[in-house]
Amino acid sequence: MTSQKNKKQHLRPTTIYDRKQLGEGTTFLPGKKDPSVAHLINHILKNGYVILPSLFTKAQVDAANAELARLQSLNDSGPAVKGGRNPFEGFNTSRIYALADKSRIFDCFPIHETILKLNDYFLEPNYLLTSWQTVDVGPGSKRQEMHNDDGLIHLPRRRPLMGIGTMVALDDFTASNGATTLIPGSHLWSDDQQPTREAMVPAIMPSGSVVYFLNTVWHGGGENTSDKTRRSFTIQYCQPWIRTTENMTVATGWEKLDEIPKRLLGLLGFSTHDFMGYVDGRSPRAGVEMRKERLIEWGLERERERKKKTAQPLPIDRFAITGYSDTPKDMPKVYLLDYVAGNVRSLVNGIEKVGYTIEWIKSPEDIEKADKLILPGVGHFGHCMTQFSKAGYLPAIRKHIESGKPFMSICVGLQVLFEGSSESPSVAGLGFIKGHLDRFNDSSKSVPHIGWNSANTDDKQVYGLRPSSKYYYVHSYKVPYVKGELEAQGWTVATARYGDEEFVGAVAKGNILATQFHPEKSGVAGLRVLKAFLDGKQDSGVAGLKAVQEGLTRRVIACLDVRTNDQGDLVVTKGDQYDVREKGEGGNVRNLGKPVEMARNYYEQGADEVTFLNITSFRDCPLADLPMLEILRRTSETVFVPLTIGGGVRDTTDTDGTKVSALQIATMYFKSGADKVSIGSDAVTAAEEYYGAGKRLSGKTAIEQISQAYGNQAVVVSVDPKRVYVSNASETKHNTITTTFPGPNGESVCWYACTIKGGRETRDIDVVELTQAVEAMGAGEILLNCIDQDGTNSGFDFGLINQVKGAVKIPVIASSGAGNPGHFEEVFDQTSTDAALGAGMFHRGEYTVKDVKEFLEAKGLMVRRFESEI
Numbered sequence: 001m002t003s004q005k006n007k008k009q010h011l012r013p014t015t016i017y018d019r020k021q022l023g024e025g026t027t028f029l030p031g032k033k034d035p036s037v038a039h040l041i042n043h044i045l046k047n048g049y050v051i052l053p054s055l056f057t058k059a060q061v062d063a064a065n066a067e068l069a070r071l072q073s074l075n076d077s078g079p080a081v082k083g084g085r086n087p088f089e090g091f092n093t094s095r096i097y098a099l100a101d102k103s104r105i106f107d108c109f110p111i112h113e114t115i116l117k118l119n120d121y122f123l124e125p126n127y128l129l130t131s132w133q134t135v136d137v138g139p140g141s142k143r144q145e146m147h148n149d150d151g152l153i154h155l156p157r158r159r160p161l162m163g164i165g166t167m168v169a170l171d172d173f174t175a176s177n178g179a180t181t182l183i184p185g186s187h188l189w190s191d192d193q194q195p196t197r198e199a200m201v202p203a204i205m206p207s208g209s210v211v212y213f214l215n216t217v218w219h220g221g222g223e224n225t226s227d228k229t230r231r232s233f234t235i236q237y238c239q240p241w242i243r244t245t246e247n248m249t250v251a252t253g254w255e256k257l258d259e260i261p262k263r264l265l266g267l268l269g270f271s272t273h274d275f276m277g278y279v280d281g282r283s284p285r286a287g288v289e290m291r292k293e294r295l296i297e298w299g300l301e302r303e304r305e306r307k308k309k310t311a312q313p314l315p316i317d318r319f320a321i322t323g324y325s326d327t328p329k330d331m332p333k334v335y336l337l338d339y340v341a342g343n344v345r346s347l348v349n350g351i352e353k354v355g356y357t358i359e360w361i362k363s364p365e366d367i368e369k370a371d372k373l374i375l376p377g378v379g380h381f382g383h384c385m386t387q388f389s390k391a392g393y394l395p396a397i398r399k400h401i402e403s404g405k406p407f408m409s410i411c412v413g414l415q416v417l418f419e420g421s422s423e424s425p426s427v428a429g430l431g432f433i434k435g436h437l438d439r440f441n442d443s444s445k446s447v448p449h450i451g452w453n454s455a456n457t458d459d460k461q462v463y464g465l466r467p468s469s470k471y472y473y474v475h476s477y478k479v480p481y482v483k484g485e486l487e488a489q490g491w492t493v494a495t496a497r498y499g500d501e502e503f504v505g506a507v508a509k510g511n512i513l514a515t516q517f518h519p520e521k522s523g524v525a526g527l528r529v530l531k532a533f534l535d536g537k538q539d540s541g542v543a544g545l546k547a548v549q550e551g552l553t554r555r556v557i558a559c560l561d562v563r564t565n566d567q568g569d570l571v572v573t574k575g576d577q578y579d580v581r582e583k584g585e586g587g588n589v590r591n592l593g594k595p596v597e598m599a600r601n602y603y604e605q606g607a608d609e610v611t612f613l614n615i616t617s618f619r620d621c622p623l624a625d626l627p628m629l630e631i632l633r634r635t636s637e638t639v640f641v642p643l644t645i646g647g648g649v650r651d652t653t654d655t656d657g658t659k660v661s662a663l664q665i666a667t668m669y670f671k672s673g674a675d676k677v678s679i680g681s682d683a684v685t686a687a688e689e690y691y692g693a694g695k696r697l698s699g700k701t702a703i704e705q706i707s708q709a710y711g712n713q714a715v716v717v718s719v720d721p722k723r724v725y726v727s728n729a730s731e732t733k734h735n736t737i738t739t740t741f742p743g744p745n746g747e748s749v750c751w752y753a754c755t756i757k758g759g760r761e762t763r764d765i766d767v768v769e770l771t772q773a774v775e776a777m778g779a780g781e782i783l784l785n786c787i788d789q790d791g792t793n794s795g796f797d798f799g800l801i802n803q804v805k806g807a808v809k810i811p812v813i814a815s816s817g818a819g820n821p822g823h824f825e826e827v828f829d830q831t832s833t834d835a836a837l838g839a840g841m842f843h844r845g846e847y848t849v850k851d852v853k854e855f856l857e858a859k860g861l862m863v864r865r866f867e868s869e870i
Contacts, residue, residue: 024188031120049219068231080094097132097280125240128238146183147219169206269284331352338361346636350519355534376411378711379714406534435479449552450474451555453470454505457494465529496516527640528870554836557610606849628647644675644678661705684754684765719784719804724751735767736750792819793820
């Protein structure tokens with residue numbers, strides 16, 4: 001409130017008559033007009049922006065670029081450091097938020113004298129810094145949508161000036177590398193005038209320069225058609241009155257947040273509005289949790305220093321407190337080449353878990369400085385080699401390997417070391433190893449080969465590989481093993497067997513280690529391999545360990561249905577035939593626990609995979625579902641087995657009207673830590689269109705687009721069928737079975753109708769038709785639910801499972817009905833399912849994953865044993 005006495009002390013007039021009007025677009029209260037910037041102010045009043053050439057020195061720019069390179073090598077520099085999460089951020093654009101919190105190197109940029117003098121004229125006293133982030137526009141980045149920076153404030157033009165935007169060039173801005181484009185004079189426009197691409201002018205300027213603009217100016221990032229990344233800061237300021245009267249987020253104790261109702265937390269500011277109010281690119285609630293972790297680390301660091309002085313061991317287990325590995329900030333470094341190879345977040349987490357930190361390879365020149373280089377891989381042989389070739393990496397990779405520096409490659413990274421693959425007959429591999437890959441024979445087994453298998457080395461001790469361990473594989477193409485061939489070339493070989501085919505699981509020679517399996521997803525056994533490679537201990541291992549039985553183990557998967565409860569918190573729940581509300585008065589959503597904690601518990605019990613099904617995503621756009629993305633990020637830091645996420649993977653429209661494809665959403669999930677995405681209702685719609693088009697593929701479905709980009713092993717289709725009983729098979733056109741579950745009138749014949757929208761709507765397509773259609777589109781796995789069995793705890797529907805297994809070649813996961821360990825033995829005995837999934841029996845604490853595995857092992861079934869020591 002302002003008294004009459006204080007009113008006289010105001011630095012600015014406050015009446016509407018004192019406001020300056022700029023055309024039909026902008027009004028503001030002019031402040032002090034410093035003579036040294038008067039000519040710049042006049043230019044801005046006319047055009048809406050001005051370029052300030054070479055405002056910062058080369059030394060300042062070089063120091064900023066060096067510091068940003070350091071931050072980009074870290075795993076905790078924010079959720080968009082490896083690329084944006086939506087089209088506006090830019091999927092090929094790297095951003096680091098909260099720069100004021102990350103380094104003091106950048107402090108000179110927001111407070112440059114010229115910028116502040118301009119702000120003093122256009123903004124009112126005590127204006128604020130509202131956004132400060134990096135914008136690294138990568139090669140191939142598309143043009144950003146045209147926008148105003150005040151577009152989220154819904155006021156008609158002519159409207160008050162809300163703020164100022166600046167773009168600080170840390171590289172030269174050119175017409176070809178994505179320079180910011182602006183429309184001169186658009187700050188004068190009324191709402192009736194709409195922008196066009198033709199009117200946009202690129203802000204071409206050398207590094208160290210700044211483009212300064214009013215936030216009513218239409219602008220957007222340009223398209224980067226060059227082969228280099230264009231780096232910049234965006235620094236934005238806002239009027240001092242764009243804030244709450246009382247700073248509720250600072251006034252509220254973080255230790256009390258769990259006690260406060262969700263709705264009240266939102267009112268206090270622990271929420272976002274159209275991305276306004278974020279913390280380091282995350283929701284404020286996630287930002288608080290991140291800050292708690294850092295405060296714990298700070299306290300532990302002080303405790304370490306104190307203990308060093310007394311030469312006593314640290315008595316605090318940070319892993320137990322926070323769920324994060326206790327690694328010092330001066331960890332040794334390994335270089336990682338990311339060519340958009342699916343989930344690399346888990347590999348980063350695994351590397352940091354064993355005591356190393358990551359430096360990202362961003363250009364062929366970066367490889368020259370790499371002491372240790374890791375090449376991750378998920379996807380297609382030809383795509384991988386093409387990406388390397390286009391980016392100019394092939395000569396640099398060859399040079400690194402030939403120099404004798406340590407080199408590790410994973411999955412398709414192993415495959416490209418060979419001469420070629422039948423997956424891409426016209427594409428040559430690197431040729432470091434003689435031999436070719438071919439596809440697994442699917443006449444008697446599922447393909448892809450997905451699950452836990454051996455890596456036997458005939459008692460040779462190689463990089464921590466153990467004959468008693470199992471490792472996680474996911475691939476359709478393999479290097480056939482012929483005894484003596486690779487050994488004659490000097491390679492040590494680890495082998496595995498799938499059905500009647502023996503193949504190469506890993507090879508090692510000199511400075512090279514290549515694994516077909518994923519060490520970062522292979523639990524402690526895989527982390528042991530990563531650590532041995534990074535430590536340079538090629539001959540590490542334990543002699544005399546008994547080899548386990550060859551072949552795939554029986555996979556036991558823990559599934560967590562995640563949804564928002566009535567208080568607005570994301571919780572794990574479980575339904576009875578898909579009804580997740582408690583019976584009786586109130587009917588609240590069942591709250592069985594917190595997703596991250598439960599996932600970690602299941603991992604430590606020996607779960608072979610963890611699946612999250614976000615069962616509210618068919619109603620809410622995933623781009624606004626930041627808590628679910630944060631759950632994936634946090635889970636992947638402590639859970640080193642495959643993670644699947646389902647819910648909302650479809651073409652959609654974000655809350656701001658932006659069109660977002662299913663592939664872009666899947667990319668968000670992969671970058672957040674997922675290994676596979678699960679598609680449900682949209683798969684049914686796609687299958688109906690497939691049959692309606694005469695079984696012709698469109699190339700536009702989510703399944704096709706994601707599998708083409710990341711490989712079919714990355715796409716799971718979740719099927720929700722229910723029984724439809726008939727007197728005999730001739731009554732229906734659909735595929736029927738004789739069931740052991742009689743119908744209401746004693747019927748013994750049924751077909752399985754597929755449903756959408758969480759089982760609420762039934763479609764005229766049966767489970768055989770659906771699964772065969774999605775297999776043709778490129779799905780790599782079927783998650784086979786059964787509405788009739790869901791929540792009954794009475795066992796799986798063997799007839800349904802066998803019908804689907806007989807219809808497709810891809811792996812099938814049996815789901816719905818598990819109530820005790822015996823049900824898992826029965827489904828593996830009575831069907832040829834590739835895996836079995838449990839939920840409620842685990843969530844309620846009736847049985848653990850370990851209980852199930854021990855029961856299966858006692859019955860003679862092969863399972864993966866959990867290992868706790870690296």
